[in-house]
Amino acid sequence: MRNVYLDNNATTMVAPEVRDAMAPFFEELWGNPSSIHTFGGQVKQYVDEARAGVAALIGADPSEIVFTGCGSESDNMALRGAVEAAGGYPHIITTRVEHPAVMTVCRYLGDRGSKLTELRVDSEGRLDLDELQDSIGSDTDIISIMWANNETGVIFPVEEIAEIVKQAGCVMHTDAVQMVGKMPVDVKETSVDLLSLSGHKLHAPKGVGALYVRKGTKVNPLILGGHQEGGKRAGTENVPYIVGLGRACELAAENMEEERVRVKAMRDRLEEGILASCPDVHVNGDRDNRLPNTLNVGFEFIEGEAILLMLDEVGIAASSGSACTSGSLEPSHVMRAMGVPFTAAHGSIRFSLSRYNTDDDVSHTLEHLPRIVNRLRELSPFVKD
């Protein structure tokens, strides 16, 4: 069966070039980069090269990159490490639409004593920067605002936000897991202090991520017990995966234009096709400030899991903010924060593309989706003739 993978915000295919770059580190170059002997020590230069590759993609200095096990670890380290370094439990400001790796950590810190402010978004998923400004008090220390939303693709004006944060003298963390590799990011041009990224969202394998820590920003380590990563993250380096992440970042830089032009064109064709062929649908999220690969559509009167399973039958992989797909009983917190009524949130579907998609993938989806939507609406008691 044809396989059309439109769930790239969940995870991406490992690029063949990345796989090839990793292979020697499973075969001959398996030494420990901390070893004094040549067999191990020679591996260190490849870790350094990978660090330079990651740093280059986001405009950082290599010394500002800490390799981690995943994006969630980066988020945990940024928030818990910065709070611990600050001492006590400072006021934290975040948003209502963060990934659970940020939201759960903020609430955890909130339960332990931090005052927590979760900024609202409007119906398009946008922040009100005046509200941010008003929320910052003398006790505010850490502000964590995602760069791009995983469900809707909405991009927050992080450069502008970081400037407000800098003026207030606070620490700015951004979860840029969905942004890095899809859109240009340059930490030299912003006042972001901490930035999380993840390997498997940009065609590296699962199990590797990184945290950018601006020089001078104090973050305590989560994992103690070794000098690795400048003492910021103990544990023998996961060399093959770190090398893979470095290569993936190089490829992302090379393919950035393609992502923004060809991938966006495919996404736009999918969006226009769906809006033209299915009645009672709407696009969730700010269409003008959105990742070029992401489309979140709400189908009225039908339920997301049923749509996904019918898409699956014709080989199309997508995801949903519906309650039923996750086993929870309420739809996604992002849809709820945007005030998308429950009635429409249950039928929201996210399509997320990558440079490995083709125009045929879009055609295949547009060929089957209207039939699936019609079929489920025939079953629905809420559709009136």
Place this chain on the structure above:
Amino acid sequence: MWDYTDKVKEHFSHPRNVGLIEEPDGVGEVGSLACGDALKLTFKLDDDGRIADVKFQTFGCASAIASSSALTEIIKGMTLDEAEKVTNKDIAEYLGGLPEQKMHCSVMGREALEAAIRNYRTGQTGTRELEGKVVCTCFGVTDSEIERIVRDNNLSSVEDVTNYCKAGGGCGGCREEIAKIISAVRGEPIEVEQPQPQPKRITNIQRINLIEETIEREIRPRLRQDGGDIELVDVEGNRVLVSFRKACAQCPAAPFTMKEIVEAPLRQFVSQDIVVEEVKP
């Protein structure tokens, strides 16, 4: 990925008896768009009082659609006395089992059938009658329903009850009460985990101020979009008494508005145990 049986997948892909019967003998409607699943069941009897034809319409996930389809196949040809004895377990078994978190789909089938039979016998509208006292205000589940589900399915934990009828799966404020019901039915004590952090202690004045702020910031703007408004009438402990104004006052969707737009933010920003009640001006 849900672990659905082949039979669930088959009934989802090829549901039987889809549609609405014209001039039915009985109609049952349960669930709502807001809850995430809903089922409308219609049947017609033959001269011997057996179910000659039955049709359904379902909004919901694969297991909700499959459960509805299975229900119609099970009850076709039955008398109403026979159909009345069909339990949610029969529906799940017919499908070769359902994932635990999806058992509520089979319960929805049984409830729609009961509502349709009641509609035939009493002529009362085919929506579900609430019997007993509402325990879970998020999903509108009563104590007698929880008792029945615990008994029919031999359930022993609050999580089970949530999987079977959603009760306790929203704000979680009723989990302790659900545990008491399970204990009473089973005649043994049940421990309940409290995942919710304890709310911070605030004075009554602070609480009322917080409620007013939340109404002003979160609730009123959304009601005004639709030409409605709301007024805070009184606060008595965890009961918040409000009155709808303008368009909201006559709106048929008011129960939905109450739960989604008024109660949910108050629970989020003030306290998990808040119950909002409407008082007519």
